[in-house]
Amino acid sequence: MNAPLPMSVARDAAGAYDRVAFATNEVAGRLAQHLATQTQGEVLFSPADRGRYATDASIYQEMPVGVFVPRRAEDVQLAIDICRDLGVPVVSRGGGTSQCGQTVGAGLVIDNTKHVRNVLELDVAGRTAVVEPGIVLDHLNAQLKKHGLWYPVDVSTSAQATLGGMAGNNSCGSRSIAWGNMVHNVRGIDAWTADGQLHRFGRFDDSTGWVRAMGEQVRAMAAELAPEIDARWPKVLRRVAGYNLDVFRNQNPRPYTADGSVNLAHLLVGSEGTLAVTRSLTLQLSELPKAKVLGVVNFPTFYKAMDTAQHIVKLGGGTLTAVELVDRTMIELSLQNPAFAPVVRSAVIGQPDAVLLVEFSGADKASLVRHLDDLVALMGDLGLPGSVVRLEDDTAQKNLWEVRKAGLNIMMSLKGDGKPVSFIEDCAVPLEHLAEYTDALTQVFRRHGSRGTWYAHASVGTLHVRPILDMRRDGAPKMREIAEEAAALVRQYRGAYSGEHGDGLCRGEWIQWQFGPRITEAFGRIKQLFDPQQLLCPRRMVDPPRMDDTRLMRFPPSYKVIPLQPALDWKPWDVQNDPATEKTTAPGTGGDPAQGYAKAVEMCNNNGHCRKFDAGTMCPSYRVTRDEQHLTRGRANTLRLALSGQLGPDGIASQAVRDALDLCVSCKGCKRDCPTGVDMAKMKVEFLHHWHRRHGRSLKDRLIAALPDYARTAARLAPLLNLRNRSPLLARLGEKVLGFSARRSLPEWKSRHFFNTPHGTASAAETLAAAKPVVLFVDTFNGYFESDNAEAALRVLQAAGYTVHVASKARPDGGHLCCGRTHLASGQVEEARAKAREVAQALGPFAERGIAIVGLEPSCLLTLRDEHLSLGLGEVSRQIASQALLLEEFLARELSAGRLDVLKEKLRPVQQRILVHGHCHQKAFDAVSPVLRLLQLIPGAQPELVESSCCGMAGAFGYEASHHEVSMQMAELSLLPAVRNAPDAIVVADGTSCRHQIHDGAGREAIHAAVLLARQL
């Protein structure tokens, strides 16, 4: 029973990955074949699929043999059996948001997130739920909300972290001071051990059979090691390293169970997939707090903030739920963001060095307010009177929490090869030492020429900090040096080295450091009990590799990028940075062989934030398919692998990249929502340029791209061309020959359109001389297909007293201006550049004079603000971009300046409900709220914003036969149901494709906001 760790364990563990790494194609082939024939799951073994699962939110990368996406729980069991027979390790995976490389491994990665994600049982009265491992925390909590319940381990990654992964890592939320960690909130786990047996892990007292026997052995180990455990085990809430041997000898300040009993499921919590594969979890639910108040304490020094946390946590009489830190760097970053600045200003007093957000939660606000009074009094006693800002209003609190999140995101978006690296990010120390510890660690960073921004959970002594390191150069040795010095501090202050994010590849070797050889050996024996064959995530927890083994890293010193001549200007990403000041070098000096494109791609740090389904746009294709391949992260990884030659010699123009980008609708959701600003829409333009250069263009692509060029001629043939919409035969022919879906109507050509109708607008000269001038940029779609919109916009602007000039080419015969979007959409960058030049020539003089250039179609007008800046046309593009506004943005600006009174007075009331759907590009540029603001000018109007992602049409995407189904699925996610649920509402949608999708999917006619405004005149 208490035998020393058999030598064969360490040897087997060490050998397991080597065996797999060198696994012959034959083994991989057999594995794939057995999975495909014996299970119902998806079998993903292509180099790109494996590459997409070779990383997580850590700095590591290791190619798995293959990936398996089970359709049912039974498939997981079959996969374990197949792997065991072939000797291939099993790596369980949830959202892959681990920061230490837990899900990186050379076996078969099993991704539970797509299908194995159901709530199996819910006992509201007993407050328990049984769930499958792939369910995401936010999705579970959304189901619990109506019952007044929640699962309270509120990790920051709640929108993507799965319960299986959270249990694997023993995750901890911001409010762990009140509710504890995963281990405190799991009541039972059903899991397969490596021999394929399904076991129920729960109360030790109730256990029988193998589970009982295993429990007895672990109990004996704990008894034998009692003095060792008492001496070496960190006595902090946040300790997640190693196995929870202390279930039999509790060392955690918070007992693992309410009644002091031993629960064997807690041995699996934090075991990072190395002991068993979870089939289901029984969770202890909590009552949702009914009320919350927040006190923001402003500190003159960071040290004082850290020193005060230990006093604050004594407040609240059990209602204190969070004490979170925001440091000066983050405050300053948030103040630079116009959207967040007012929120931050309302919470800070003067220029604090740090603030602590102190939250009390409970049944009623009145009693909580008294705790805020106590906080104010405490701060007075501690010599900081008047340092607390009280936020009792729920919206104000929510806004501030969002700022904290966003501040972190801005920090993560540092350009250049130096990146904030997570490896000592979650050391936990007792609160009385927090100030000295953070101070000493700051000195460590300084000695190594770096610095860290501090944030997170002051309440439990876990502060997040990431020094900036360049892993391609001297990052690995520096990381070890800093880790060693940080570890010495953790030991000095009797803390836990791994306090939140687990062990994985990064901290496995520190388990022995933390617990000593005897406890580490006991961990080896536990592993041997569960998994004698070393099948489950071998070489993690037991016999782990060195944290700085560069062979396991995503950016090892040998990392090379294939030289590439990009079509767009990516120089702003081609920079290096100074880790101490975070200042970046001049654009174009970063030494990227792909001239900035590769570095833009590498901005993705795999944090997985794009795996979200909440408000926001990112990422519509993933929302539909739930495939890693169709996720912004999956796309960025595919591009990174391709650009660095890891997918073969074709580089960027490889089929794998095409497959990954095929369903990207270029919505720019990621440009806005991704914390590091990964702009996949722009990356896709670059890809398409190279792809089409190598593989040529289809007739359909050419027809779409050249639409603005032949629109004038085509309009003359309107009756003929529109026959396609009347004749199913022609529609089918169109699908066969061109690839346009026969199930779609195409936009109707009009013989009479905006561009061949006189409007009596001002000339360029008149406009330049006018008192209230504006240039109306009428795009191809609103000009030729939906002239009513352009005419409505003209009426509204003229009614508001503006002198309107309709933009046209700067040549004697005029001709309508085009932004070049259709060319960009098929990667024809040169043609788009030619269009942008025409725009620059025609509109430059207006922009130079500060005259607004106002457009109607978000995807066209905003091209002037976005892609035109990457076409290398210089200052004139920047000037135009600064004046380019959507109609509502312009009018909202004029409203703020008090120049819209004339229009306001003319607007007649509206009685109907108004639903507003924002175009993705409007959302990406924060241009939706002006629409609401402007519509509110109409008396009686109460516009409601539809919480929708992309409509799914996305330019030509939804018209293509190959994309029709996905396009409709995207629309059905939220937009179409919302429209159907409001049968009498006026539906406002500024995007031409959005209106088309609403027409096709809900049979309703949505209108541009300009039309509604004009109607009310």
Ligand SMILES: Cc1cc2nc3c(=O)[nH]c(=O)nc-3n(C[C@H](O)[C@H](O)[C@H](O)COP(=O)(O)OP(=O)(O)OC[C@H]3O[C@@H](n4cnc5c(N)ncnc54)[C@H](O)[C@@H]3O)c2cc1C
């Ligand atoms: C920006 C950012 C913020 C974060 N904030 C927090 C935070 O506030 N608190 C916190 O605790 N963590 C945090 N993390 C870390 C991480 O998000 C959490 O640990 C999260 O719970 C992991 O969930 P996941 O679904 O991504 O799991 P994964 O990373 O996929 O897996 C985690 C572990 O669980 C194992 N596992 C998964 N499924 C199973 C299964 N079915 N059976 C057995 N083992 C399984 C895996 O093998 C792995 O060892 C953060 C990470 C990032 C990138």
Ligand code: SF4
């Ligand atoms: S694309 Fe952005 S959000 Fe998605 S994983 Fe990469 S960095 Fe995170």
Ligand code: SF4
């Ligand atoms: S542009 Fe849209 S569809 Fe494409 S990756 Fe970004 S969020 Fe996803």
